[in-house]
Amino acid sequence: MGLRENAAAAAGRTLAADEQHEYEQDPEQETYVDLMAGYEPGDGDPEMVPVHLAWLRVRKEIRAIAKGEQYNAAGTRYNFRGVDTVVNTFGPVTLKHGINVFPVEVDATYRDTTTSKGNKMRECTVTVSWMVLGPKGDALPMLLKSQGEALDSADKGTAKAQSVALRVLLLSAGLTPTHDKDPDASHVERGNEAPARSAESYRDEILDKKTSQGRLQQIGYELSNLQMMNRQVQNETGEMETLGSLGRRIHAERSGGGQ
Incomplete structure (x- = not known):
């Protein structure tokens, strides 16, 4: 007995046949409707494959991103892969294979700090939860999380931190190597050393x-x-x-x- 039948019984009456028909739920409305069922890819559209397969194709196509940028200031020098480099590499390939990456939750914390020269800065640390969707509209079975941190003297700290979190996500989820020379790949022969004295x-x-x-x-x-x-x-x-x-x-x- 449904809610309407219960209400009628509590009032001491029964539903008429036409009332029962009027409020009877259409069983077809409970059936899941696949919005992509009748879709046919056009020229240039991605192949309709599951999200995990589409993401694998992205990884196979990108293969590696080298540390082609260099930081050299204040006596510190190192090579890195910047946000723009990573996004510019992943962007066209994810578009080709129908992968969409959306931030669905951002948890940010802030802290006031100063530089070594005494300039006031604001530090922002974010934890971003990402949803990765495939060309068929299906998502990876879990949200992916990554963190980013940035300093800024104005109002750009949050945006910078989220950009760093995106770079971390793409490199981590993509298992993207640098193709830098492996330290174990080099072998140095030691010269003749003076023997220990007796x-x-x-x-x-x-x-x-x-x-x-x-x-x-x-x-x-x-x-x-x-x-x-x-x-x-x-x-x-x-x-x-x-x-x-x-x-x-x-x-x-x-x-x-x-x-």
């Missing part, structure tokens, strides 16, 4: 009367860095002694401390 060679230099006091101190630093201070060697009397002890003793004797 404990005996240090002993001979310490015992050499031509070795200066300054050089003896330097040998002590080298032995400490090489963790060889406790290495045992045969001293000038034929006894076993550590290099550290030998060096300190010889240094003291030559400076008059051992007399």
Whole structure:
């Protein structure tokens, strides 16, 4: 029994046959209507494929975006892929394959700050939820989110931050490589390095009367860095002694401390 039948029963009457027919719901109205069912692509229109396939075709066509722009100011220098470069690359290709990207929710926060020169700026950080639609009107099964951050001295911080968020979305969802040279692709052969000195060679230099006091101190630093201070060697009397002890003793004797 429907709402109208219930209302009639509560009033102590029943609906007439014509009233029942008048308010009977047409079952065809409950049927989903596909607005694209009769659509036939014209010249230049995208192929009517599901959104995930259309997005895959976009990725296959773009392949990579190099870091062709350079920031060089205040002693800082690096390469990057700017917003305009990314949007100009994705724009025509998404249009070709019928992909639409819409921001459906923007969550922004603001903070006042200053530059190193004392100029007042406003920082804007946004989290944007995006809907990606395909040529058939179907959407990816979840909203995609990306963040952007920007500084501005006037009223453009929010727009800048959203532009950065769009760049992040396109590069991330597109898995867009840079085609920069992989660090592992280069191999450098090391030159012939001087072999590590033996404990005996240090002993001979310490015992050499031509070795200066300054050089003896330097040998002590080298032995400490090489963790060889406790290495045992045969001293000038034929006894076993550590290099550290030998060096300190010889240094003291030559400076008059051992007399």
